[in-house]
Amino acid sequence: MRNYQQELLNIIFLLNLLILKSHLQSTKTNFFGTLLKYGVPLVISVGLCWLLFSNDDIDLAGMMEIVRRECDFRWILLNLLLGIMAQVFRAARWQIQLRALDIRPPFRQLVLSIFGTYSVNLVFPRLGEVWRTGYIAARERAPFTTVFGSMVADRLADTLTVLILLLLTFIPAGAQLREYLGQSGGALARISEILGSPLLWGFVIAAMAAVWFVFVRFPEHKVIARLRSIISGLWKGFAVVVTMPGRGRWLIFTVLIWSCYIMSLYCAFRAFPLTAEVLVIHGPTALAVCFVLTSLAMGVPSNGGIGPWQWAMIFGLTLYSAGVAGLTHEYALTFANLVMGVQTLMLIVQGLFTFGCIAFSKRSKPLSK
Template sequence: MNPKILKTLKFLAFLALGILLFWLVYKDQDVDRLKSILKNDVNYWWVLLSLFLGLLSHISRTMRWNLMIEPLGKKPHTLNTFLAVMVGYLMNLVFPRMGEISRCGVLARYEKMSFTQLIGTVVVERIIDVIMLLLLTLLVVVGQFGQVIQFLDNNPEVNKQLNQLTHSPWSVAVVGLVIVLMAFFWKRMMRTAALGKIRNVLKNFAAGLKSLLHMKQKWEFIFHSVFIWLMYYLMLYVIFLAFDFTSHLPAIAGLTAFVLGSYGMVAPVQGGIGAWHFMVVQALLVYGIDKSDGMVFALVAHTSMTAMMILLGLISLLILPFINRTEV
């Protein structure tokens, strides 16, 4: 099949899944009530503050990525790195997980860097992000154990899938099979005529992974890693203050909604549409927030975040060629 047609079909499939999930969440929503709340009952100053905090997180991610790149012997322009990050966010809204590849491609082009080395640094980034999310998950489970149990009780299908995943012998078998296949193909690959090229790619990739070990500003890296996720959390929590029905909730409730929403973002749909809304609505339910109110909250929070990423991503695409016109 033509690669372009295949990409188009994948895009349409992911988009259709996201729209279906979104429709399932909002199909019973009272449209007139929704319009009334959006017009009269939202303090949009808090929404603007949320977007500002989100922008700070993107700037911090830019600075952290530059710290990881410096041990590779390169020092890219901060503006180019920031614009590449924003293009990556935009691409994630087109194809899930495409953003990491896109931002590496952008920076490799405009800063004349190795694409595979940049991919290595992004892999390290993602590992750090997963660790941060797991730490926050542990904090929520320990601090809000009752609410987590209630969430699982309200969503038995999630509870069932978790039990199946952790207790099924198939999970162990699949992991074992993957390891065996990787070992087999690795040996086959090492015997091919393209061994030199493969080694070069792996060497560049490993260099990106090792960049963290040779980083001089390790404490600065740790600061940005914490700051990024703090801003992510506050970006959602301040929107609690934009509504009368959520403004009384404690900070830990915002953390619970944030963590569950983050897992919704893992779903293979553009921008977590539908899945993120569902997880946040369900999180708010355990704190006594009516489902219809929770859906309004999720709609405002997700739409504002997504709109900012689209706007900044498009601006970044437009200005990148102009600010680098003398170098490409």
């Protein structure tokens, strides 16, 4: 199974390079670019799910029996409710940024935009953020780049939060994580080698110097002028976080968002007796490791995290399976698939609700500020 994981990581790395290349190409729509943006994530999701079930030892009937016999769906319901609360808090946090830009959509519309974002990402990965930006910008007749900049700041805050949690997690569990990564084909050593490569940093510096030269040498060129305008709008939406009123409330909502996510996973662990036993034996460290790994897995281009999330969860539970009798690969797979399955179903329901509300509001009255 470890060989499967290593080959899959290599494939994902190459596919990410292809996606990056497509984003750097012309903005003109082409079949190849569309295929890379939307086809590749779908292939990754399907491929990872296929690998999850391709093992001859997997018994679907046995997995269903585990769910029927051991799952306490009351904890799963709490898991879903906390996930919804996190999305509502995210809308409240974004509202603070938008008000600082004098963009004032109703809170209800912001909640719908967040609901719709995750639902769109199920079908078109990475397009959900663009959709919510366009929806709010069009509804409020606001500059798209400014709204998009505020969304980028919103997502950057999440990235920084995950990195902080990763660093905090490595304090109690770093040795165990390094040992596992070392057994998985030297992944940690290769990452360190790449980040420490003079060639990589030389290329980064050369690219930044070339961009700076072009902007200074040809400031009046129409393409450069357009890029400056876009960058200015993005920066306006991004930098408002530093100067806006309500920064304290913004930080509180950030804490509430991630507290909901962590407690949501805690509730999922409590739904199964063996994963609950992991919490009893290993404490919050096990929960933190699994949470960070699954959060990082959401960065892999896929449809709503389907596939990468399960792999990351199984990976995390494997680190703590030795002290829990019965926590087999099949049990971990059952747990991961059920949690991801009910969350995906929730996002589908949210999407139907969101776009139904939007369609009804358009039919009732024209969009206006």
